[in-house]
Amino acid sequence: MADSTRPPTPPGGPRGPEPRYGNRPTMKDVAARAGVGLKTVSRVVNGEPGVTPDTERRVQEAIESLGFRRNDSARVLRKGRTASIGLVLEDLADPFYGPLSRAVEEVARAHGALLINGSSAEDPEREQELALALCARRVDGLIVIPAGDDHRYLEPEMKAGVATVFVDRPPGRIDADVVLSDSFGGARAGVAHLIAHGHRRIAFIGDQPRIHTAVERLRGYRAAMEDAGLVIDDSWVALGSTAPERVQEAVKSVLAGPEPVTAIFAGNNRVTVTAVRVLAGHDQRVALVGFDDIELADLLGITVIAQDAAALGRTAAERLFRRLDGVNDEPAQVALETVLVPRGSGEIPPPS
Amino acid sequence: MADSTRPPTPPGGPRGPEPRYGNRPTMKDVAARAGVGLKTVSRVVNGEPGVTPDTERRVQEAIESLGFRRNDSARVLRKGRTASIGLVLEDLADPFYGPLSRAVEEVARAHGALLINGSSAEDPEREQELALALCARRVDGLIVIPAGDDHRYLEPEMKAGVATVFVDRPPGRIDADVVLSDSFGGARAGVAHLIAHGHRRIAFIGDQPRIHTAVERLRGYRAAMEDAGLVIDDSWVALGSTAPERVQEAVKSVLAGPEPVTAIFAGNNRVTVTAVRVLAGHDQRVALVGFDDIELADLLGITVIAQDAAALGRTAAERLFRRLDGVNDEPAQVALETVLVPRGSGEIPPPS
DNA sequence: CATTCCCCTGACAACGTTGTCCAGGGCCTA
DNA sequence: TAGGCCCTGGACAACGTTGTCAGGGGAATG
Numbered sequence: 001m002a003d004s005t006r007p008p009t010p011p012g013g014p015r016g017p018e019p020r021y022g023n024r025p026t027m028k029d030v031a032a033r034a035g036v037g038l039k040t041v042s043r044v045v046n047g048e049p050g051v052t053p054d055t056e057r058r059v060q061e062a063i064e065s066l067g068f069r070r071n072d073s074a075r076v077l078r079k080g081r082t083a084s085i086g087l088v089l090e091d092l093a094d095p096f097y098g099p100l101s102r103a104v105e106e107v108a109r110a111h112g113a114l115l116i117n118g119s120s121a122e123d124p125e126r127e128q129e130l131a132l133a134l135c136a137r138r139v140d141g142l143i144v145i146p147a148g149d150d151h152r153y154l155e156p157e158m159k160a161g162v163a164t165v166f167v168d169r170p171p172g173r174i175d176a177d178v179v180l181s182d183s184f185g186g187a188r189a190g191v192a193h194l195i196a197h198g199h200r201r202i203a204f205i206g207d208q209p210r211i212h213t214a215v216e217r218l219r220g221y222r223a224a225m226e227d228a229g230l231v232i233d234d235s236w237v238a239l240g241s242t243a244p245e246r247v248q249e250a251v252k253s254v255l256a257g258p259e260p261v262t263a264i265f266a267g268n269n270r271v272t273v274t275a276v277r278v279l280a281g282h283d284q285r286v287a288l289v290g291f292d293d294i295e296l297a298d299l300l301g302i303t304v305i306a307q308d309a310a311a312l313g314r315t316a317a318e319r320l321f322r323r324l325d326g327v328n329d330e331p332a333q334v335a336l337e338t339v340l341v342p343r344g345s346g347e348i349p350p351p352s
Numbered sequence: 353m354a355d356s357t358r359p360p361t362p363p364g365g366p367r368g369p370e371p372r373y374g375n376r377p378t379m380k381d382v383a384a385r386a387g388v389g390l391k392t393v394s395r396v397v398n399g400e401p402g403v404t405p406d407t408e409r410r411v412q413e414a415i416e417s418l419g420f421r422r423n424d425s426a427r428v429l430r431k432g433r434t435a436s437i438g439l440v441l442e443d444l445a446d447p448f449y450g451p452l453s454r455a456v457e458e459v460a461r462a463h464g465a466l467l468i469n470g471s472s473a474e475d476p477e478r479e480q481e482l483a484l485a486l487c488a489r490r491v492d493g494l495i496v497i498p499a500g501d502d503h504r505y506l507e508p509e510m511k512a513g514v515a516t517v518f519v520d521r522p523p524g525r526i527d528a529d530v531v532l533s534d535s536f537g538g539a540r541a542g543v544a545h546l547i548a549h550g551h552r553r554i555a556f557i558g559d560q561p562r563i564h565t566a567v568e569r570l571r572g573y574r575a576a577m578e579d580a581g582l583v584i585d586d587s588w589v590a591l592g593s594t595a596p597e598r599v600q601e602a603v604k605s606v607l608a609g610p611e612p613v614t615a616i617f618a619g620n621n622r623v624t625v626t627a628v629r630v631l632a633g634h635d636q637r638v639a640l641v642g643f644d645d646i647e648l649a650d651l652l653g654i655t656v657i658a659q660d661a662a663a664l665g666r667t668a669a670e671r672l673f674r675r676l677d678g679v680n681d682e683p684a685q686v687a688l689e690t691v692l693v694p695r696g697s698g699e700i701p702p703p704s
Numbered sequence: 705c706a707t708t709c710c711c712c713t714g715a716c717a718a719c720g721t722t723g724t725c726c727a728g729g730g731c732c733t734a
Numbered sequence: 735t736a737g738g739c740c741c742t743g744g745a746c747a748a749c750g751t752t753g754t755c756a757g758g759g760g761a762a763t764g
Contacts, residue, residue, distance in 0.1 A: 023512075024512045024513070026749090026750055026751085027750070027751070028750080031714095036713075036714085037713060037714035037715075038714075038715085038750095038751090038752095039713075039714060039715080039716095039752080039753090040712085040713060040714070042751070042752060043712095043713090045751095046752085050711070050712060050713080051712075051713085052711095052712070052713095055712085055713085067507075067508030067509075067511065067512065069484065069487055069488050069508070069509070069512075070488055070750090070751080071429070071488070071490060071749090071750055071751070072488040072489045072490065072751095073425050073428040073429045073434070073489070073490055073749090073750080073751090074429050074719090074749070074750035074751040074752090075750080075751055075752075076425040076719095076751090077423070077425045077426050077429055077718095077719050077720065077721085077749090077750080077751075078718075078719050078750080078751045078752050078753085079719085079751085079752070080719075082425070091454065092444065092450050092453050092454045092457065093450045093451040093453075093454040093662075094450070095447050095450065095647065097450075098444050098445045098446070098447065098449075098450040099444075099445040101444050101445075102443060102444045102445040102471060105444065105470065105471055114468065114470065114485060114489075115468075115470070116466065116468045117469070118457065118466065118467070119454060119457055132421065133466060135421055136421050136422055136423070136424040137424045137425070137466075138423060138424065138425055155419075156419030156421070157419075157421070159419065160375075160376045160419065160421075161375075161376070273647065273648065276648070276651060277650075277651060280651055294647070294648065295447065295625065295646070295647060295648070296625065296628070296646065296647070296648050296649075296652060297648075298629075299628060299629065299632055299652060300648060300651060300652065310445075378719095378720055378721085379720070379721070380720080383744095388743070388744085389743055389744035389745075390720095390721090390722095390744075390745085391722080391723090391743075391744060391745080391746095392742085392743055392744075394721070394722060394723095395742095395743090397721095398722085402741070402742060402743080403742075403743085404741090404742065404743090407742080407743080422720090422721080423719090423720055423721070424721095425719090425720080425721090426719070426720035426721040426722090426749090427720080427721055427722075428721090428749095429719090429720080429721075429748095429749050429750065429751085430720085430721045430722050430723085430748080430749050431721085431722070431749085432749075
């Protein structure tokens with residue numbers, strides 16, 4: 001049946017892309033089914049006033065029988081807000097970041113927003129890639145745990161209105177909100193604790209010097225030593241990857257030689273864990289204080305400088321939403337206190 | 353200059369919503385700046401062929417000077433695919449789910465997709481809310497760690513083309529892919545291990561009976577006991593919340609009375625942690641085997657049935673992407689083996 | 705009974721992108 | 735030199751939703 005009634009294929013007639021969402025029903029379909037207008041469906045879906053109970057019921061029925069679900073992509077496109085925020089962190093599998101992420105999620109949820117998080121794996125390039133991908137998705141705000149030390153790439157985004165807060169480490173080369181733990185003060189207190197228990201030769205084993213917290217903690221260590229008038233031997237300090245093999249080597253190294261250290265300050269949770277393992281196989285008792293608390297550390301008697309990961313996340317998220325709510329003061333830096341938790345390993349005296 | 357040339361405000365003239373994205377530049381702006389057509393910009397942005405190097409350079413310059421970033425919402429709307437998958441889990445802060453989520457993320461990344469994950473907090477309603485919110489964002493696929501036991505609410509979504517895989521626990525009342533650990537076999541092996549070391553009175557402390565893995569592990573416990581011809585006293589079995597206080601009470605209860613148990617099987621990582629804490633303060637040595645491995649368990653000498661959380665996540669994600677790539681076989685159930693890791697606590701003999 | 709007002713509903717454009725098609729110009733071939 | 739082809743670039747519609755506005759009908763009021 002060659003019909004001349006069918007429109008003769010419009011001039012620049014697009015056909016649309018292929019896959020579609022398995023042909024999901026749209027508001028238009030719902031409207032047709034319910035015998036109402038498109039906008040009425042929109043009103044029902046969004047709970048807007050001005051719809052007769054009877055009409056609403058018909059629309060609801062159509063929605064259910066078709067299995068309709070609003071397409072948020074279209075909604076976002078139209079409204080300009082995604083009600084979602086992004087979180088770029090280092091590694092979700094790290095027991096430090098899990099609680100932090102969860103805390104952010106809870107705050108987001110309280111504000112009706114969804115959290116999208118991604119792991120940078122401590123790779124600056126991947127951090128940037130992720131952060132920009134989140135911006136392309138038009139997250140309303142961004143929380144970043146920096147892996148890199150240059151965040152100018154975020155400037156256009158921030159100028160375009162993406163609220164941004166940095167956590168755990170400050171941003172590089174830009175001015176922005178940042179929430180962090182007092183790494184310097186915590187490390188200083190931890191090392192002072194060891195000194196107070198009689199130690200004079202204390203090692204510091206930490207993360208790569210590229211990482212701000214690692215540097216700050218080292219600075220705290222140096223300050224505490226200096227406060228006590230102690231001179232640091234370069235061989236006591238090891239900065240680098242926190243991979244178990246390297247840390248193991250570093251611990252063994254500071255314990256070797258004619259004048260081994262009598263105490264170790266571990267720069268973060270991963271270093272602490274490996275250090276504990278090595279020390280467990282060591283014949284001499286060595287004091288240890290670690291930065292970051294660890295599960296079961298109480299049973300193992302590990303003295304730590306505890307920081308509150310959840311509080312970091314919560315504080316950052318609250319700051320972010322304050323900005324999203326229109327508060328527009330100067331970028332500020334918030335430092336959260338750390339707590340020294342003595343459990344035994346930090347109170348071991350040096351061998352007499 | 354009152355100009356009559358300006359269109360006299362179109363009849364039903366919409367003004368558009370207010371906030372917008374802080375007035376971000378669009379492809380149209382870039383095109384105007386570069387003096388090219390809209391589609392040419394699109395071509396450059398997407399690396400499509402058919403653009404002169406010179407034109408491309410001009411467009412790139414315009415993009416950079418304007419700080420343009422493609423709006424993925426619009427792209428998604430047009431293309432029908434979001435290149436993102438959703439993961440609904442119980443709690444990101446739980447050290448079991450962190451690695452699982454991370455493994456899923458890596459697989460997604462390898463497929464060029466973004467992962468959006470949310471915590472259900474073990475609340476069925478919240479699980480549904482989250483899963484449906486992800487569907488509204490039109491994730492291409494969904495990985496769910498069930499909190500509830502009825503997932504029929506996902507049927508319309510699956511029919512509409514959302515690939516769905518369940519992990520760690522099977523879905524309720526629908527047929528779908530599922531990847532889980534062998535809870536039954538693992539628990540049975542763990543309890544058999546205790547029996548082999550001479551125990552006859554063994555307690556089981558687990559999660560709520562609403563949760564599939566809890567039931568399976570209990571079943572494994574019963575099977576092992578039956579295999580050995582041992583009769584279980586009801587007072588040895590405690591199922592309920594894994595909140596520390598409750599577990600603490602349960603442990604104390606099975607250790608009290610004239611005929612206390614001599615060994616405990618802990619149903620998951622949280623139970624194990626609390627049990628270890630309680631046993632550390634107990635005067636009698638009590639054997640313990642826990643389901644799930646725990647960080648530092650090696651140092652504490654805790655015998656566990658280890659399951660590989662990362663492998664669970666990886667397997668599920670791979671299955672998901674196979675479906676997204678068009679493979680369309682029957683829903684299947686995959687069970688991953690567990691491993692008994694003897695470390696001391698499970699080898700403690702009963703008091704003679 | 706006429707008029708006013710309000711409530712409910714629907715038509716329409718626009719959000720920013722991509723797929724399709726067409727136009728124009730340059731180059732090669734006959 | 736003319737014809738045809740290929741390559742580049744642009745116009746346009748459409749994805750599914752929401753904001754704006756106008757129209758119709760019923761109730762309330764004069």
